[in-house]
Amino acid sequence: MDSNFIKEMAYSFGADVCGISNIERFDDAPKGFHPLDVYAKTKSIIVFGKQFSTSLFETNTNVPYTFVKNKSVELLDNISIQLTISIESKGYKAIPIPSDEPYEYWDSQNRHGRGILSLKHLAQASGIGCIGKNTLLINKKYGNRLYLGAVLTDTELEADNLLDTLCPDNCTICLKACPQSALDGTTVNQKKCREKCASVTEGGGFVYSCNICRKVCPFSKI
Structure with missing residues (x-):
């Protein structure tokens, strides 16, 4: 399959950004949280994002922010399912990755959870952005205002170039x-x-x- 075709599908389903990584970029992934641990035939990872507006930072309550986050998760999950079905219709396999919980790994003492894969690390490896000091993904166009989703597939796709860090060294x-x-x-x-x-x-x-x-x-x- 063609990488541009995949991206066009993702955009048509409502994604604002889309990037692609190959499996070789995850050699240093933690044991148990490698794409191959989720789907052993993974050759490419497709990552996409939805933006939210800067206006949400100006409210006196975080209820609108919460509302947008919850709805964005629904939209991203819908994109991953639609993309999965479209890829399978071409004769390949595809696995949607949830945009949010549930956690399979949970350290109750430290209240530390991990999704089956780290979407921000998938996005960084797909050239969508880089991870800043606040551990949030930073994109050139949308800054840190992206929520993310992903699909694993057994088809080989051309990977996007990685980005240099955007977070300034002297900013704290x-x-x-x-x-x-x-x-x-x-x-x-x-x-x-x-x-x-x-x-x-x-x-x-x-x-x-x-x-x-x-x-x-x-x-x-x-």
Whole structure:
């Protein structure tokens, strides 16, 4: 199959960005979280994203941000399913990767979870962007305002070029702004982060209550 054809399909299904990686780029993936651990015949990884607007950072409540995040996950999962069906109609195999939970790996003591694959690392390996000090993916056009989805396939596709880092070496805005001091410039302490980033309202509703590391980043505004 042709890589451009795959991308055109992803865009027609509603993706704002799309990139492709080959399996060779994941030699250093952690054991158990390699694309081959999910689907042993994987040869290419297709990653796509949906943007959200900068206006969400200007509200006095994170309810709209939560609403957009939840709906974006639905849209991305729909794209992955449609793309999977389209690839299979051409005689190849394809496996959709969920845009969000469930976690199969969960460290309850440290409240540390991992999806079956790290979408931001898939996206980085597919040339969509690079991972910043706040551990968020940064894209040249949409900054850190992308939610992601992916599909694994057994067809060989041309991989996109990797991007150089976009996060400036001397910038530590996100590290200083984190109210939990959960960032060290390389990883995030999920136990500290989860104490603040999500909450349940008195009425039982779930809200992403902290997005400061995303909001203060200069790449939230492009």
